[in-house]
Amino acid sequence: MSALDIHAPLVERLLVQFLREELASAGFSRAVLGISGGVDSALVAALCARAFGPQNVLGVMMPYKTSNPDSEGHARLLASSLGIATKKLEITAMADGYLAAHDVRDRMRRGNVMARCRMIVLYDQSVDFKGLVIGTSNKTEILLGYSTQWGDSASAVNPIGDLYKHQIYQLSRHLGVPAQILDKAPSADLFEGQTDEGELGFTYADADRLLYLMVDERLSEAELVERGFDVQFVRRVASRIAATQFKRVMPLIAKLSKRTINQDFRYLRDWGK
Amino acid sequence: MDCRLTVAQTNPALGNVGRNLEEHVAAIEAAIAGGSQLIVFPELSLTGYFLKDQTAEVALSLDSPELARLKELSRRISIAVGFVEHASDGRIYNSVAFLEDGHTLHVHRKVHLVTYGMFDEMREFAAGSGFHSFASKHGRFGIMICEDVWHVSSGYQHFLDGVDAMLIPSCSPGRGIDHASTELGSERMWRTLLEAHGLLFQTWVVYCNRVGWEDGIFFWGGSRVIDPFGAQSAGLDGLETGRLDARITSHELRRARVATPLLRDSKPWILAQGLARIGNGRGA
Incomplete structure (x- = not known):
């Protein structure tokens, strides 16, 4: 057993309650999310189906012309196993309207544009479906900053943002996510042959x-090396976390007045609900 | 002492005193109908917990109409209620009022304000200055609010004061899902703390924790009553709102204290000497 292991039924119960209660306090009981065919969105779809009933969950597939066709197949497999509604909304015309017109070739820029196109689609669909956009970023990728700011990282609430990838798999197996999704290599599918781990x-x-011991257990670099981690790996991950902190906070506001939003004007989002 | 009590495991609406007050009244009426003599609510039960800048906005003075309404109900049942107290000198406290027979019998202001990790209470509240037990018509009680319990000096004072029960209103957030535990890390810690208090101080321990979510943070509930032998005598499932009815009597207190006379054998003057020595020599 690993220290990272969770008791899946307990976590399922907590996250179903989280989804119900936080959406209810915003006045909603329906969920919209992008389903990519990957394990993170599969898990969130499964949690939402349990929280709100499958008829109140919309899974949106948003392929670009170069997306791997397997992704859509896996997304459809998931949706039919859960009984949730789906929509396929290609982003090719939308993305190319900008990418082609301005001859954007850089792989990272193209990937970011696609991720932000999907964000636009999801937020618009959420109005039509009268639901909220549910996030699908896990703790590992949030800490590593492996996401597009205001793109795939954008959501109203995120049930899985405090679960490491290992725990995502554990909970997904417990909730019956199809094996084809569990067994494939994680990929953002922004360009051909891309895998998370390769990138x-x-x-x-x-x-x-490493992240569990560094972040949750607060071990120092020396203690981590003592546990057998390569010092270069430790430093690389630590600097990556620090360098991507901007993705985990709201934009900075220049404080000028006596009372400034998020500095000394501090209220929860659940304020007044 | 023979007291039938109700522990109200509620889910307060953040900053909405009006709605929370109505829920208190409903819970109190139900407890009266069920024959309870005492009802205990969670910490900050009238306001919710992560108030930040709302703290001052929802503060109530002891003569506020909201507390007056509960005082009126206290003619029919004794009530321990959590609220933000706006003291006459302008200080704001995290308080629990014990209301009985139409009066405020006692107010405990949280002493150990929790200010680390996700907590920021010292920014919002002034600290209470002591632990004082009081005689209710149902027994001698001592109140500790949540973090107060983590400092053994709190419970020890109530123990020396001979309380029949420690009342512990709480807003304990749930956390700790690792090591495949079927029990949250926070619940495991609290179970140990509460049972240790029952065992070491040979008193009834009445723990009332809230449930519900505030901006992604949940409170794990798990309200319970621990007997003077340190064993759980009644408990609620965590995570859901609920009502726990229990009975606490002198019989168990007598049996526990005859079998192992810890209060008789305690030597507080040795503690006093030790505190003088440590205080003079090593700070703290």
Whole structure:
């Protein structure tokens, strides 16, 4: 057993309650999310189906012309296993309206534009469906900053943002996410042949073990090296976390007045609900 | 002492004193109808917990109409209620009022304000200055609010004061899902703390924790009553609102204290000497 292991029924119960209560306090009981065919969105779809009933969950598939067709197949497999509604809304015309017109070739820029197109679609669909956009970023990728700011990271509430990838798999298995989704290599599918682990340069298993000890257990660099981690790996991950902090906070506001939003004007979002 | 009590495991609406007050009244009426003599609500039960800048906005003075309404009900049942107290000198406290027979019998102001990790209470509240037990018509009680319990000196004072029960209103957030535990880390810690208080101080321990979510943080409930032997005598499932009815009597207190006379054998003057020595020599 790993220290990262969770008791899946307990976490399922908590996250179903979280979804119901936080949406209710915003006046909603329906959920919209992008389903990519990957494990993170599969897990969130499964949680939403349990929280709100499958008829109140809309899974949106948003392929670009170069997206792997397997992604859509897996998304459809998931949706039919849960009984949730789906929509396929291609982003090719939308994205190319900008990418082609302005000859954007850089892979990262193109990927970010696609992620932000999907955000626009989801937020608009959520109005039509009278639901809220549910986030699908996990703790590992949020800490590593492996996301597009205001793109795939954008959501109203995120049930899985405090679960490491290892825990995502555990909970997904418990909730019956199809094996085809569990068994494939994680990929953002922004360009052909992309895998998360290939792009990050390390495995999720190693990242999870390190992040858990570094963040949750507050071990120092020396203590982590003592536990067998390569010092270069530790430093690389630590600097990556620090360098991507901007993705985890709201934009900075220049404080000028006596009372400034988020500095000394501090209220929860559940304020007045 | 033979007291039938109700522990109200509620889910207060953040900053909405009006709605919370109505829920208190409903819970109190139900407890009266069920034959209870005492009802205990969670910490900050009239306001919710992560108030931040709302703290001053929802503060109530002891002679506020909201508390007056509960005082009126206290003619029929004794009530321990959590609220933000606006003291006459302008200080704001995290308080629990014990209301009985139409009066405020006692107010405990939280002493150990929790200010680390996700908590920021010292920014919002002034700290209470002591632990004083009081005689209710149902027994001698001592109140500790949540973090107060983590400092053994709090419970020890109530123990020396000979309380029949420690009343512990709480807003404990749930956390700790690792090591495949079927029990949250926070619940495991609290179970140990509460049972230790029952065992070491040979008193009834009445724990009332809230449930519900505030901006992604949940409170794990798990309200319970621990007997003077340190064993749980009644408990609620965590996570859901609910009402726990229990009975606490002198019989168990007598049996526990005859079998192991800890209060008789306690030597508080040794503690006083030790505190003088440590206080003079090593700070703290």
